Amino acid sequence: MGKIKLADISTSAPKKFDKEKTKAVTREILEELDELQNLMYAEHKHSVLLIVQGMDASGKDGVIKNVTGTLNPQGVTVYSFKAPSPEETDHDFLWRVHKQAPGKGMIQVFNRSHYEDILIQRVHKWIDDKTAYKRMDAINDFEKLLAVHGNTQILKFYLHVSHEAQQQRLIERTEDPRKMWKYNEQDLAESKLWDKYMNAYEDAINNCNYIPWMVVPADQNWYKEYVIALTLRDTLKSLKMKYPRLRK
Amino acid sequence: MGKIKLADISTSAPKKFDKEKTKAVTREILEELDELQNLMYAEHKHSVLLIVQGMDASGKDGVIKNVTGTLNPQGVTVYSFKAPSPEETDHDFLWRVHKQAPGKGMIQVFNRSHYEDILIQRVHKWIDDKTAYKRMDAINDFEKLLAVHGNTQILKFYLHVSHEAQQQRLIERTEDPRKMWKYNEQDLAESKLWDKYMNAYEDAINNCNYIPWMVVPADQNWYKEYVIALTLRDTLKSLKMKYPRLRK
Numbered sequence: 001m002g003k004i005k006l007a008d009i010s011t012s013a014p015k016k017f018d019k020e021k022t023k024a025v026t027r028e029i030l031e032e033l034d035e036l037q038n039l040m041y042a043e044h045k046h047s048v049l050l051i052v053q054g055m056d057a058s059g060k061d062g063v064i065k066n067v068t069g070t071l072n073p074q075g076v077t078v079y080s081f082k083a084p085s086p087e088e089t090d091h092d093f094l095w096r097v098h099k100q101a102p103g104k105g106m107i108q109v110f111n112r113s114h115y116e117d118i119l120i121q122r123v124h125k126w127i128d129d130k131t132a133y134k135r136m137d138a139i140n141d142f143e144k145l146l147a148v149h150g151n152t153q154i155l156k157f158y159l160h161v162s163h164e165a166q167q168q169r170l171i172e173r174t175e176d177p178r179k180m181w182k183y184n185e186q187d188l189a190e191s192k193l194w195d196k197y198m199n200a201y202e203d204a205i206n207n208c209n210y211i212p213w214m215v216v217p218a219d220q221n222w223y224k225e226y227v228i229a230l231t232l233r234d235t236l237k238s239l240k241m242k243y244p245r246l247r248k
Numbered sequence: 249m250g251k252i253k254l255a256d257i258s259t260s261a262p263k264k265f266d267k268e269k270t271k272a273v274t275r276e277i278l279e280e281l282d283e284l285q286n287l288m289y290a291e292h293k294h295s296v297l298l299i300v301q302g303m304d305a306s307g308k309d310g311v312i313k314n315v316t317g318t319l320n321p322q323g324v325t326v327y328s329f330k331a332p333s334p335e336e337t338d339h340d341f342l343w344r345v346h347k348q349a350p351g352k353g354m355i356q357v358f359n360r361s362h363y364e365d366i367l368i369q370r371v372h373k374w375i376d377d378k379t380a381y382k383r384m385d386a387i388n389d390f391e392k393l394l395a396v397h398g399n400t401q402i403l404k405f406y407l408h409v410s411h412e413a414q415q416q417r418l419i420e421r422t423e424d425p426r427k428m429w430k431y432n433e434q435d436l437a438e439s440k441l442w443d444k445y446m447n448a449y450e451d452a453i454n455n456c457n458y459i460p461w462m463v464v465p466a467d468q469n470w471y472k473e474y475v476i477a478l479t480l481r482d483t484l485k486s487l488k489m490k491y492p493r494l495r496k
Contacts, residue, residue, distance in 0.1 A: 090292075095347075
């Protein structure tokens with residue numbers, strides 16, 4: 001399999017997709033998803049880990065809200081990874097991540113994830129390249145553990161925005177009162193490290209491929225919502241789940 | 249490396265070891281250990297995971313008490329693995345184990361461990377051989393994660409008793425009032441599965457060797473205490489730890 005180059009992949013929805021038609025299709029998919037999630041919860045056999053990664057302002061929060069927000073929260077949980085606590089840094093980098101793995105019947109969404117340990121940490125040179133590559137091996141082993149021994153379907157999405165679209169959105173955060181709470185001076189400094197982040201993402205996507213990544217064109221919110229909802233729906237459908245029969 | 253056959257390894261202390269002299273040496277080692285553990289806690293860089301496996305009545309509880317019982321409990325914790333809870337069985341078999349991994353500066357003792365997932369579960373055919381071998385791969389990956397990314401020294405001891413010594417000890421539990429609390433009817437049933445357990449242990453020891461095992465002749469308590477104390481002491485000494493300097 002050839003290595004992907006992010007610069008070669010469009011950040012825009014393919015031309016053939018119409019915004020309003022796609023939104024209508026997504027609404028139908030979300031209704032199906034609601035039923036499929038209930039079935040998965042009832043069957044209590046599989047689980048789903050949905051990993052959402054992307055640069056600041058790539059739309060992680062929004063897509064999580066719009067795709068999983070209509071599902072029964074009893075069966076869907078979201079974990080947002082922040083800077084690790086002292087207790088967490090006292091352990092291997094996957095210790096805090098493994099704790100958050102989904103149990104049977106559950107959909108767990110990671111808003112950011114263990115991938116930050118080979119992204120922000122690498123870009124800022126808190127770890128050297130040798131450590132980064134060792135961590136990539138460990139991530140493959142870890143995802144294999146969840147998939148093989150946890151019966152977990154892992155879906156990994158990279159929200160692919162252009163640097164221009166990102167900068168535009170960061171500026172909007174300084175202007176729109178409903179978005180100001182998301183503004184963080186640090187984000188603009190991080191944005192200047194764009195090329196370094198793209199290289200780190202490419203390495204993560206190309207090397208951590210025991211479970212393959214989906215690179216989602218993310219300049220339009222309606223398109224990324226469609227892609228993620230569709231992938232989740234198709235994954236659940238492929239499990240051929242059944243409601244347990246009445247135990248007499 | 250040749251595969252080990254447990255039947256070829258003596259369960260008795262080597263002839264050259266004298267009981268009283270060895271006990272005196274162990275006492276000296278334990279004093280050194282006390283100082284080394286304090287140093288490890290202060291340096292806050294390494295951790296130790298000491299795994300104790302063995303058949304019922306092989307002396308796990310006793311050796312844990314006598315080797316780690318004199319150390320500062322602030323830096324030494326013991327986790328005894330029992331049958332998993334429903335929440336635990338909803339996850340991959342290493343989920344509950346990873347949670348108990350030691351943080352920097354700590355010695356964590358496992359009284360039984362993730363190895364039960366390829367021992368009792370295999371002997372009773374709760375899992376098939378194919379699953380058992382996949383779990384062995386996952387165990388190697390997991391121990392590698394702790395060693396490489398958690399900076400954890402992993403020490404794995406199999407307490408090797410003879411079937412005769414085990415049966416003798418199980419009978420004592422029915423006769424000695426101070427030991428009756430340990431008596432469990434189930435243990436005698438398990439004892440009849442001896443050969444199947446030995447085969448499962450041999451597979452675990454031969455295949456889960458990213459971190460090698462130590463097979464400890466365990467018919468005499470004083471000898472296994474000596475071996476485990478010595479190994480722990482030598483491991484800590486090899487780390488060339490230093491007390492942090494005063495931060496001014």
